[in-house]
Amino acid sequence: MDFDIASLDPALPVLIAGPTASGKSTLALTIARAQGGVVVNADALQVFANWRVLTARPDAAQEAIAPHALYGHVPGDSAYSVGHWLRDVAPLLAGGARPIIVGGTGLYFSALTEGLAEIPPTPDAVRAEADARLAREGHGAMLAELDGATSARIDVLNPARVQRAWEVQRATGRGLAAWQDATPPPLLPLDRTQALVIDAPRDWLRDRIARRFDAMLAAGALDEARANLDGWSDALPSAKAIGARELIAHLQGALSLDEARARAITASQQYAKRQRTWFRARMGDWQRIPVGASL
Incomplete structure (x- = not known):
C-alpha cells in the first residue's frame, strides 16, 4: 500500500528502520521537511567521525534541510555500544523537536522500545581474551560455550554478537x-x-547496494580511506564500517x-540480508513501507 x-x-x-541502501534516510528527511522534527541517527556505523562517505552519513546539503543528531559524534578509536547510544538519545526524547529516529541497527531500536539489560562493563582482560580467541579460533568456539537460551536468541552468524555474549558470560x-x-x-515504548x-x-x-558503493567511490570514499590509513587497525571500533577493510x-x-x-559490495549485501532477517523476526508490529511507496 502507498504511504501517506x-x-x-x-x-x-x-x-524508521530499514536495511542499508533502502532509502530510509530519504524518508526521514522527507518527513522532517513536511512536518518538522530532528533526524536522529540509529545506525551503529554512522556515529563515527572518521567515515562519512563510506557510511552514507547525511551530507551538508541534507543537514541544512532539517536538524540532525548523533551523526559522526564519536572518534573512530572510541568504543561505542547500544548503552552509549541510549544515554545519548535520552535527552532528545525529553522535549523540544519531535524525534525522527532512523537507522539500520536493529539492536538500537529494540533497546529503545523494549529496554536494555543493565549488564556490567566487560573487563579489559576479558575483552583481550575474547579478541585473541576470535583471531585464533573464530567465533564458533565461543558460540559452543554459550548457554542454550543465549544461543537461541542472538545472531549466531555475527561474530561480534557471539563475542559480546561470550564476554558477558565469562565476566x-x-x-x-x-x-x-x-x-x-x-x-520509549513502541506504542508511543x-x-x-x-x-x-x-x-x-x-x-541498489552495488550502485551506491560506486557512488561512494565517486564521492571520495577512497580518499576517505587514505585519510584513515595512518594508524589503521582492524581492532578499531570504526573498522567495522562496511568497505573500510577492503x-x-x-x-x-x-x-x-x-x-x-x-x-565491499558483497559484504554490504550480506549485511543487508542479516538486517532483513532481523526486521522480519523482531519488527512484526511495525508498519511495513514497501519500496516504491508514494512519499
Whole structure:
C-alpha cells in the first residue's frame, strides 16, 4: 500500500528502520521537511567521525534541510555500544523537536522500545581474551560455550554478537539471555511511537547496494580511506564500517580496486540480508513501507 506522510501525527516520535541502501534516510528527511522534527541517527556505523562517505552519513546539503543528531559524534578509536547510544538519545526524547529516529541497527531500536539489560562493563582482560580467541579460533568456539537460551536468541552468524555474549558470560558468570530477561522499562515504548520499517525486495536491494558503493567511490570514499590509513587497525571500533577493510587493503597493495569494490559490495549485501532477517523476526508490529511507496 502507498504511504501517506500526512497520516503521521506530528506530535508523536517516528521510528524508521530499514536495511542499508533502502532509502530510509530519504524518508526521514522527507518527513522532517513536511512536518518538522530532528533526524536522529540509529545506525551503529554512522556515529563515527572518521567515515562519512563510506557510511552514507547525511551530507551538508541534507543537514541544512532539517536538524540532525548523533551523526559522526564519536572518534573512530572510541568504543561505542547500544548503552552509549541510549544515554545519548535520552535527552532528545525529553522535549523540544519531535524525534525522527532512523537507522539500520536493529539492536538500537529494540533497546529503545523494549529496554536494555543493565549488564556490567566487560573487563579489559576479558575483552583481550575474547579478541585473541576470535583471531585464533573464530567465533564458533565461543558460540559452543554459550548457554542454550543465549544461543537461541542472538545472531549466531555475527561474530561480534557471539563475542559480546561470550564476554558477558565469562565476566559475570551469567548468560546474556538471563541479563536480558531482567531488563528495566524502555525509554520509549513502541506504542508511543509511529514505527515504520522499509520492506525492500532482495534483488532490488542488491542492485541498489552495488550502485551506491560506486557512488561512494565517486564521492571520495577512497580518499576517505587514505585519510584513515595512518594508524589503521582492524581492532578499531570504526573498522567495522562496511568497505573500510577492503579499501584499506587496496591502499596497502593487497587488493586491486576492482577486487576491493567487489568484496565491499558483497559484504554490504550480506549485511543487508542479516538486517532483513532481523526486521522480519523482531519488527512484526511495525508498519511495513514497501519500496516504491508514494512519499
